[in-house]
Amino acid sequence: KGYGSGGKVTHANVFIGSLAEGTSEATLKDAFSPYGMIKSCYVRNKGDQTYGFCEFNTVSEAEAAIAGMAGKNDWVVKFANNDAWDDEVPHSNVYIGNMTEGTTEASLRATCGTYGTVESCTVKTDTETGKNYGFVKFSTQAAASRAIAALNGNDGWTVKAANNDTGGGGGKGWGGKGGWSDGWVWQPGPSTRNDDSRPEGPPSDNLYVKDLPPGITEDEVFAAFSKVGQVVDCYVLRWDNLSACAALVRMASTEQATRAKSQLSGTIHESCFGPISVKNQEKNGEKLEDHVYVKGIHCTTSEDQLRSIFGKYGTVMWCRILPLPFRAGAGSSSVPDVAALVQFASPEEATTAISAMDGKVATEFGAPMVVRFAEEKANAKRPAPTPNNNLYVKGWPVGFPEFLLQSEFQKCGNVVRLRLLDNPDPEYPTCAALVQMSRVEEATMAVTALHGRPLQVPLPPMRVKFAGKDQGADNSNLYVTSLPRTMTESQIRQSFSKFGEIERLKLLTQQGKPETHALVQLSSPQAAAAAIRELDGSTPAFKG
Known part of the structure; x- marks a missing residue:
């Protein structure tokens, strides 16, 4: 399933059909591993047909595998239909019961890791029966489906979707x-x-x-x-x-x-703030004059907030936040916006709400945060730091060279040495550094001048092109590359909003690489072409 009409797919799952009987997962891994990191590999038999799935780490790796393997060995190699396993379970959390004595979290993780990326794994013992059971959270519903299909009944295990989505509910x-x-x-x-x-x-x-x-x-x-x-x-x-x-x-x-x-x-x-779209709801091709369809509100918005805000423009008969037609995948770097329906007492009230709210940045939607004083730990007295010439720096964007950071500190004195620290989390967009100044006074000056301040460093030009193979006049989807890892959706919107309404926007983290890519769908092919002409090769809006 595509990102939008004419756009790229948004998953990295590859279907391999027409496999010979007896083809193993090891055979598929050997064949496809030259094209990238394989997160999971699975072979299925249905009747006299043998087929499989390989899930890569990135979409680009999946594309390379399809291009390189299609037709070889008479295999059918293509993108899976949004992963054929996605809809077989409601979420990615799996319950495993009747486990053998001595099963550990490490062994359970190893067993389940064959079917996809395991995000968390827990083994527990029932105090009444003495039997072991556990929970495994996969990164995707598809991986959970594969594990259930393969493991349920093996060694007496009971493997099924957990009753509650423990990853986020x-x-x-x-x-x-x-x-x-x-x-x-x-x-x-x-x-x-x-x-x-x-x-x-x-x-x-x-x-x-x-x-x-x-x-x-x-x-x-x-x-x-x-x-x-x-x-x-x-x-x-x-x-x-x-x-x-x-x-x-x-x-x-x-x-x-x-x-x-x-x-x-x-x-x-x-x-939580962002522009929203407010229009009359349409049903079976007909406009409902007293109903409005709201799109782009933050996912943590409550129906009470919806009723209160739209109640300023008339009597709200009822309102409802619409469920997403899919579950946002665990590990996703962005949380989806949601839509809602609101019915007013009259068409005139609905028209007033549309006029007042459509296209405006909503600042009243989202969960209010709670701030309180932190508890004191017993006997925890933090010693006051003694000024010295060694500094610890965090928040430096991944991929930005160290000489740029050094140039900022040299404004405060002589930099004796500087070392960027590897981030243990490859998904995180920033890293830390150790900086040694020549004197304590210079280090103190650097802390005063730089702590909490945005650093305006030069950026490489971003590249903007049509997404997918369709590079013609009917494509409104854009593929953007060479963006810094700390780039946010709001900053990308700032660059592209001048070309009209942004229908869809998604950041694509490139694991192991110092840049981010993005998919942007504009309202028309003409708007997309104008964006390419003006933005390709330009510097993106970036807060520093």
Whole structure:
């Protein structure tokens, strides 16, 4: 299934048909591994037919495999239909019961890893029966389906889709707030007023922030709190990219932390903001004059918010946030927007709402964050740091050369040595560095001048072309490359919005590479052609 009409597919799953009877998974891996990293490989038999699936790490690797292997050995090699296993289970969490004694998390992960990427794995023992059971969360529903089909009944195991989606539903993430329910509609956690039995800590410079939107980055949290004071440190606590997040934020003083708590608690983080589309709903080709269809609202928006905001323009008879027709894959770097339906008491009220809201940036949709003083750990007294000439730097974009960072610090003095540190998480867009200045005074000057400040560094030109094989006049999909890893969707929108409405936008992380790609679908082929003419080879909008 394509990204849009004429666009690229958005998965990396390859179907291999017309396999000879007895073809093994090892044979497929040997044949396809030269084209990229294979996340999973599986062979199925149906009647007298043998076929298989290979899931690559990136779409480009899958494309290379198709181009290189199509027709060889008389095999049929093509993109799978959005992974033939995707719809066989409702989510990617698997329950395994009746496991043999001695089964460990390592052995369970190894067994299940044959069928796809395992994100988490837990083994438990039933205290009443003494039997082992476990839960495995895969990165995709397709991988979960393959594991269930292959393992259920083997060695007496009971393998099935877990009753609850433990990866993100029911507030099981860090901070205990929110997740995706059946039908893939965001479900907020319980009311934040009385849900914490743990006491708030005494006033200090340390803050605990919860109900942050899923997928939020440390840079985004840092930017929000920097508006009310100096942020010394920030760390995001996350379960996955689909659950609500929490964060630990350390301000420069108790007074600044108190001000941040007062001004930010109960507000919606700006990463939830974005332009929305509000139009009359159409049903069976007919326009419903008193109904409006709202598109582009943040996934954490509640129906109470929807009713309150649209209630400014008339009497809301009913409203509903629509479930996504798919589940956003775990590990996805972006959280999808959602749509909603609102019925007014009259067509005139609906028209007023459309006129007031269509195309506007919505700042009232999304889960309000809660800011409180962090609990004090017993006997935890943090010693004051002693000024010295060694500095620790974080937030430097992956892929940007170290000489650019060194040039910034040389403005404050002599740099004795500088070393970029490898990021243990290949998905994370920034890395850290160690910098040694020649004198303590120069290091102190660098901290004062650079901490929390955006660095404007030169960027390579981005490349913009039509997506897919269709490079003709009927293609409205664009493929954008040479973007920095820290590029956000809002910054890409800033570059492309001048060419009209953006129908669809998706960031594509290139694992192991220092750049990001993007798919952008504009409203018409003419708009796409204009964007190519003006933006190809230009510098993208980038906050630094």
